[in-house]
Amino acid sequence: MAAKKERIQRVPMPEQDPDVRKRNFQEVPLGYSVEQAQAEASRCLQCRKPSCVEGCPVQVDIPGFINLITKGDFTGAIRNLWAKNALPAVCGRVCPQEIQCEGRCVVGKKDKPVAIGNLERFCADYERMHGSGELPPKEEPTGKKVAVVGSGPSGLTVAGDLILKGHSVTVLEAFHKPGGVLVYGIPEFRLPKDIVAHEVNFLERLGVEVRCNQVVGRTVSVDELFEEGYDAVYLGVGAGLPRFLNIPGENLVGILSANEYLTRANLMKAYKFPEVDTPIPRGTDVVVLGAGNVAMDSARTAMRMGAERVRIVYRRSREEMPARAAEIHHAEEEGIEFFLLTNPIRYIGDDNGRVKAMECLKMELGEPDESGRRRPVPIEGSEFILETDLVIVAVGSGANPLLTQTTSDMQLNKWGYIVADPETGKTTKKGVWAGGDIVTGAATVILAMGAGRKAADSIHKYLTWGW
Amino acid sequence: MFKIIKREEMAEGTVILNEIEAPLIAKKAKPGQFVILKAYEEGERIPLTMAETDPEKGTITIIYMVVGKSTAYFRDMKVGDSYQDIIGPLGKPTHIEKVGTVVCVGGGTGVAVLHPITRAMKEAGNHVICIIGARNKDLLILEDKMREASHDLRICTDDGSYGRKGFVTEELKDILESQKVDQAVAIGPVPMMKFVSRLTKEYGVPTLVSLNPIMVDGTGMCGGCRVTVGGETKFACVDGPEFDGHKVDYDELMMRLQAYVEEEKACYNDYCRLSEKG
């Protein structure tokens, strides 16, 4: 039996052809058919002590849902997923599976691992397209009110969990659309916005009230939320502060943070300009600084905006690139070039204050630094000029101080992130919980959701039993 | 949805006033703060500093010049129509304090933003002299309100059709020559703020300016609004919009404001063509 299973090859994900997709914004992977999903599901060995589950930050019952796929019980499979993960359609698309579940898969030791992410996505998509849309049962109203600040994955998880427990939940979002990074950061071709809208709509049908255009710290403060009668507040405001390199010339026209570039493209749909009103700079020779998911998304967006050439400039080497393997692979297929071990030291502008080039240094890898990665050190005399007409800076983000500065008695760490108990999400301020990127620094969707779930449990206990 | 309950045209229809229902913002807003408005789904997010707020009535007032497609669309909205999204109040409020004599200088629609600040300066016990300017008499806005908000109002027009012929800086220089001024506030087109600041610097008078760079979110998450102040990069939406006028790099600000001129022109022309067709 087991021998037969090993012979089946991992079912490849059907995808749009790279030469076509690099000029459109439609989703790249097309999804498994029922037959493909069942064939892939049959590769799972159904391990008694599944290491994939240990690799999952929220411990999804992976063999369980995969077994239900092989049986053709897709409703059962999605229920099984939902028990641990509120947003499987999102996670199936954006989790770094290769270092989580799939990285631990036993099949992967000799062969390619079971495509757990693709199967998760299949279940969620199948449910969205063919499911009954039936709402899960809700507990009796408790009369308690919870405010969730921020509508990213962590906030949405908290809202979903607590509404089912019978509490009244209001989500306050600064932007005019809910979804956090899922709507303003991650592009349409990787995570269609309809999916995020579907998830938010599901919560609204359950009774969650989503209020947009509410900048907590400006429109209303956390302390005022308590005065308004909320019994508990969850802060899931993300890590929304763009980092720049702080080198000369960075304020030239044509140098944007990835946050700005992607917000224009995704949230404001500027790739459709002039059909929509928000413009976005179009470069012919684009440089993206950084090599994480944000950098890959920016580079691939620039390619779709019609660039002739897009280069990722990164000061370390390929091994240290933090992006998901799939993103790097997709970017390369689409013709994105990698300029590794290269560090910009200044930007050069033309007479109109527009960027036209960057001066860079070549780097080499030295001794490991505090992150355990080998530290890039400049090679003396290696300066060279790299021409470009659009630079997107994707070198990380920090804690946005807007909310935290206006909230009394809440402890922050030295980088400005909120201090919260890792087990419960409790902050040092009574009645306030926090989780996701605003606690951990920029991380992943699944970690933000995991933190949301723990906090929701703790908030429920508090509302039932006290602090 | 944020309903328009009053609409006025000024300066020969080039400047529009909208009073809008936005109770949460009206309750919180202070002089110097701004909002971001988006009229409809595909619209752009446009930052505008509030000219007035009425917490009791739950309304805010904006006064803007029609310069591109978005503001042209705003102009075409009628009383009873609504903005889809308004976010605010954003930015830091003006620091108002009794310092002695304050000169408030306004140009163009900057006068609208200057009005609540002028009034607050007067209420704080300062002696307030105001200079407002425009290209000609018909383009001058809020003269009566500014007269009421200050102790002494001076008017300048480029063509001399009203008040003194010449730039606001000329009137300002005369004031600085003739009396002790403790603070200046300058709000208007970037070149005006630049030249006012250059002048007040010579006389050692601290000067506040309110900057209007291109913005997206208005909450410090994109960095699109960066300006250089005293050699440091600041985000105007959260660190400002008001800054020490003597330290701002105006030339950089002017270049950054030009980032999308081509796109804006094309978009505006399209809109005008379409609306002419009806």
Ligand SMILES: Cc1cc2nc3c(=O)[nH]c(=O)nc-3n(C[C@H](O)[C@H](O)[C@H](O)COP(=O)(O)OP(=O)(O)OC[C@H]3O[C@@H](n4cnc5c(N)ncnc54)[C@H](O)[C@@H]3O)c2cc1C
């Ligand atoms: C371009 C990009 C690509 C990424 N790709 C991946 C990927 O492939 N896989 C992966 O796992 N992770 C990825 N990430 C990281 C992941 O998206 C984040 O870790 C995750 O979204 C964090 O969730 P969150 O709920 O903590 O915050 P966010 O998603 O950042 O949501 C926070 C929300 O709070 C709102 N907010 C902020 N301040 C206030 C306030 N004062 N008042 C009201 N609302 C406020 C914000 O507008 C936002 O909507 C990516 C991130 C980016 C930017």
Ligand code: FES
């Ligand atoms: S407008 Fe985005 S940071 Fe200021």
